[in-house]
Amino acid sequence: MLKHHTIDTPAGPLTIVVGPSGGVRAAGFTDDVGDLLPLIHPKLHAQAQPDDDIGPVIAHVRSYFEGDLGALDRVVVEQHIAGEFVAHAWVVMREIKPGSPVTYSEFARLSGRPAAIRAAAMACARNPVALFTPCHRVLRLDGSLGGYRWGLPVKRQLLAHEAA
Incomplete structure (x- = not known):
């Protein structure tokens, strides 16, 4: 069974969904777990019960x-998706250090496919475990923020926190 808990953070409410082993399966800056459940791969999906103890x-x-x-x-994450590139890109994304954001082009290169800039952007967009797999650390080529599922103010706050 999945468990979830919402905590207040400086960037807003963060809801975290964990699996039976304690690995994070979904996370996002929302107080509605219903926003997160569709992001979990069907192989890892189940009902999520509120619980103050998620490890x-x-x-x-x-x-x-x-x-x-x-x-x-x-933090252990449990991400699963069909597609070798996206799965690998998520592993690479976790290696992007705080305070050292990269561009989508650089992220594609780090992921082993320099020409796959759109695929790299898609990996960011499909990331179900925001914050833990830090898609907020990937920026447009001109250094602007680009998009973020949980809103640009949240992305801006996270990047400022990491740059401080």
Whole structure:
């Protein structure tokens, strides 16, 4: 069974859905778990029950917002999607360091397919575990923010927090 919990953060409410093993299956800056469940791959999908105890992930989020920017690296994520490139791109995305955003072009190159800029952008757009797989660290070529499922003010706040 999936469990979920919403915590308040400086960027707004963050709802986190974890699987039975405690790995994060979905996360986003919303207080409505219904916004997240469709993002979970059908192989990993089930009903999600509210629970205050979703394991150590909450402590890692709090540590991140208190200044330990590496705290999110210690969170296990459970992402699954058909498509080798997207799955690999999500692994690569987790390696983008806080305070060092990359462009979509650079992200495509890091993911092993320099010409696949649109596919790299799609990997960002389809990311079900915002914050933990940091699609907010990928920017347009001109350095502008581009898009973000949870809103540009949230993306801007996260990048400012990581740059501080």
